[in-house]
Amino acid sequence: MESISTSCLMDIFNLLKACCSQSCNYIMTYEGTFSSLVSEVGQLKDKSSDVRRDIEAAKRDGLTPRSEVLGWLSSVQHMEDEAKSIEGKYNQKIKCLCSFPLNVCSIYPLRNRAEATLATIRELKQSAEFTKLADNQNLIHSIKMPIPKTIGMDKVFEELRRHAKDESLSVIGIHGMGGVGKTALLRRLNNDFLSETSEAEVDVVIFLELSIDYKMEELQRSLFNRLGLTWQDEVTHRDRAAKLYRVLSKLNFILLLDNLWEPLNYQVVGIPLPEPPSKCKIIFTTRTEDTCSYMGTEKMIKVECLEEEAAWNLFRNSARMDVIDTNVIILIMARALVKECGGLPAALIILAQAMAPKKDFGRVDACLDHHEGHTTPTSCKHNLRNLWQGEGIINNVQNLMDADNKTQFLLGILHAASLTVRVHDDYFTMHPMTRAMILWVERECGKKENKWLVLDRELVEEAPVAEKWQAAERISLGGNKISDLPKAPQCPDLIFLDLQFNKLLNTIPNGFFLHMPHLKILDLRETPIEELPVSIGNLVQLHFLELSRTRITSLPKEMAALVNLRYLTLSSTTSLRIIPDQLISSLRELQWLNMVDSYSGWREGHTLEGGATFEELESLKRLKVIGITVNTLAALQNLYFQLHAMSELEEVVIGNLQPILLPLQELRLSSLPKAKLVCRARFPNTLLALKIEDCRAIDRLIKLEGQGNSSRERVIRIFPHLHTMVIRRLPELKSLSDGEQTLNFPSLKTIAVEDCPKLTMLTLVADGLKEIMCERSWWDQLNWGDERTKSFQHLYKPMYIDGNFIPSM
Template identity: 70%
Template structure:
């Protein structure tokens, strides 16, 4: 081996050093690279965890992660693996030797891998800001529902569709009685939902009567394909539902809501208009619509007669209807019994489909009128459905209130004041301080029944009951058909004494009854109505002997002339109506009626004798109506005869009085009695020979003490010349009705400063009246052409006024802003309608008078479209 000098070795070393120095420096400084890689990987893992969590949540919510997100997560997973591999080799081959590599080439390649990984990781971090992690729910847009026929519902269906397309409406409520077709309408809407709309999903939920929160949430989870977990709280489920539905344009259809649904608790976002989202629901109760934030309510009505006939014919194949004219007539009558209720029409059609003979159809009509539950399917598919509304009333008292509608004739209009009086007798309305309080409570209770679709409002004072609702109540009260005689409600039928024994309520009004059973055994009877049996003139002596629990007795509009002594057996009686009877005296046995609350003797014009101290025995009496009745009030000593006002004053519970007086002394005594004046609601003054001027209110008679009087009638006074509405304040603010009749010399004069609250003005047989009212004082001198003195007047009746020429006073035109009805009869000189009445709805009159009006007059011509024919008996 040759010799190498030291200087040569140094040269070689320096040459190697010069060659390797850049690479060695590169290797020696890669600690920073691996440190940066570890930091970036940690940040990427954190971001990846956030994205994974959101993707998992979206997946649980039934949504599909986007491909770019899944690809990014896959790349992240790959880079995490690469970083782990680099870190492992670094720890094994370099870090353990104090960062000095034994194999420089291997270390060089490792650092290159690290730098490449670092660049990729940084790119992944930058691309992690996704605008959308997942696509919409993987949902079926709508699911078809089975439905029944919707014949006759096209108009309301079009209305629903129109409102559903209106972006300004978000919550729509459909309400109506059971069986009217609300579910069929909503299902048709669901099935016919137009494909061109922007909604992402249509959700149909049919709720049970007493649905639970969990039940509603579970149904929504299932429909949205969300994962249900039993251990999750209601609140967390609501949060998830809210999050998912907030991303969708949804149409939520809720069928059969009995109680308001709390959107927030369930997790349903309440759409804020303008919005494509809608919540549409059906309910039987109008109150539910109000509590659900409804922006539009749709009332589902029963079908009109022809639509009902078409639904009946199309619900079952019945060739016999076309083949037999007589069967077709009976079929038409059967359809009318359903009152246009679709559920009843469909059930009836199915029941009658196999009936081929006229006799079968006749028998079915008899059953439908009296006991419809005997027809196949009627109990389960109609009456039981309607019963749900009855059962859902919040108290037994309300169910009693509803039941009263079934005691009236089918289809009749029920006067709310008659119901009020019955409810006083029943004890539902008790201790009302004024007649106004009693009327308001009646209206409140009726409002609940109307809202529950158990009664139907006709107008402000009348309501009715659907025939199938009435049939349902009778079926319920007869223990679901087990005791048919428990409630006897018969019209135009004969009395059968044997049916009375098990009866609790008997209503035989509007019949042709001439005779009553002698001594009927009625141990459970609490209600007996015999009104409008005008042929009934006598009640047998023993008739009331065996009715120990009778509470309500109505004999109104019968021809009875006296009550039997057995009336004294009715010690539980609360209500006795003898109005418009021919009774001449009250028996002394009535003193036993110590629980009587309401006694009506109104329009008993033949009543002359009332036993002394009879009234003072009726210690529970709250309501006494003697309008157009007894006038024999005692004015002096006891030997003069008659009933004293002191007797009435002794009745501590008395709150409402209707009274008739015929002398100035009786009127004076009435008005100065603090209790009687305060409780007088109806004041009838008739036959006062010395009365020539009557002021309302009257200073002479202290009429201003009668703050609760709402009706004043002045009748048959030949010397009365003026009826003056005076200028005191207030002008009897409760006065609503003023009736002037048979006053040949009287004129109506206005001297007041303040408008009157009068609601109805009736003038009949007042021969001297040539203008409606004579204006005096400030009204006459006001200089105004148009004057309003009766701003609340609703009805004006003008009858037998031979000199009446004008409805105003000279140049002063009267304005009646609230007037709805004018009735005119036998007013031959009234040829112009000189008044202002922008709200007038009808002028009821005879055609002969209408045709003789001066239609050339501009004001008269403005009313030419308001004619309503009136038949004069």
């Protein structure tokens, strides 16, 4: 019995020992739990302070804290209070005796409470990563916009829609001419976001239509209103920009800007530029391609006019006229009208709406008459260059190339603004609706219809009455059937008069030019007039006079009063026989004189017979381009010896030669610093030698124009009997061919080259070439990697021996 009792006591002791040990351990580790609670509460307080600070900033921006954030802050406050309570009770129960409590049993529930609080605090810390702290309760996700019809534009819209949903693209530009449908596309996209995009993906879709001359404050106010922010007049635009930036930076936004005329500075407005990948987008419409580039566009979409059938469908859908289907004549007329609109949606819709109320043929016919337009003919860059110089739009140019460059620059601006359409290289056209808009604007929005009196190519038979001429600044009556003009119209403001291609205009009244004191441009080309009235001498401000292909037999001596004339064109005036003595030299401002295939009675020195002399040409110090016709070898020789004085001459043109000149065997250009050689139409077949010296502007041997200048022809056969070519002191010469076309000289035997440092390749075909005379230093620097140049590698011959030039001709 005694051993049993001892054994039982030991078991009970061990059991109590185990229980006490667990309790003691639990009690002894309470301090660690309490320390963790203090640490976690501190971290939670720091996080809640950050959240509260961000919320206060959001409130200043007019935003409202989200409910989940406010709930989180409330839970944090509750846990802070709970931890503080636990800390107080702990301090009451614990006595400082190795941190062991006097009341062991009471510590269990306090520790359990602390551990539960600690677990909750850790959960709050983990849930503190909010995607959004605050938002605008007044913020409307998107606003539905009315949409014009977009028939025929589904393909370009799907392209736009695809790019708009591509998160790798942030800025998209839509460009095209006015009225082509850019606004309709952007509004359709706005509504597409309304139906397709949830608020979880995009917070707000903002559509803003800008005025042409919008102000920064106007744009900022629109954004404030759309975002539901309070506008304060006393706040600076920089502070408003900062506020917009803070608000938009917190949103997934789509910003649609319609009718942007010039680049927008995002930073100045307060618009954050999205960085891909991003759901944020800036999408805008503009007429100019340059605006797209300056705006940092990652994708440009050009909107073109509609194809003919799509245009017809849009017209029918907009007009909804039963009479179209029941009246064949009206159907034909409507089809013609649609074609005249050139596929421009705005024009089609407007005209369709104008026709919609018409119920019978007469009314529809009248409507058609009111809106009838016409296709603008194709224009050439060179014609515009001359006209713009005549008007002073292009001014103070140093040479013809400078004028060409400025013309190209201005045309580039028009093209980038979608105001013109390039047809081919130097040719372009303008949409008839664009042309009509320009005329309307220039007529002060229709208030002064006669300010620009434009009736060109409308086949009218009578010129406008004299009263209509009085208010005109520009009159264009070309391409009509006009036979009579007003006797002496009063035109105090007229600066431009175009009468070209009136095939029935035989005479101009004597007093016609009496009252046009400011006229600068006069175009009479391809009219059958036989003489100019003496009143032309009144046009002292005239800059540009075009008389090509007229039947004029003589120039009146009164033309000597045209002291400001810069451009005189008399090409193909084959009837011209008389030019008064000293008339040409009186035109001291003349820069351009084109008399190719025209007057050929040039004389040397003063004679009893009178008439124009070569010496008069020498007095034209501003002359840059000259084209004249000679019909004797003696005259050609005389022309050659005065050419040396023409330091401003820019082109020497070889055109159709008179039969007597066809035996021409040698052509030499010398000491013409700005001149270039141009071959036009038929080349002289008998030319044996070509010498070009001291012509600093020549960059290619010959510029080809006209016949034989097809872009498809890579090799052009020229001067079939030429055997000698000398080119000396041509510092800008780069090629012996013309652009991508290679010149073939089938009989060429000798080439002499001296001081042509930029000529590094011999790009020509000359199968009979025997020698290339040149300096060794130039020969060694040629590009022998070029195949054509390499084929001449064995033809070197020194140009100088013992310092003496060795000609081979």
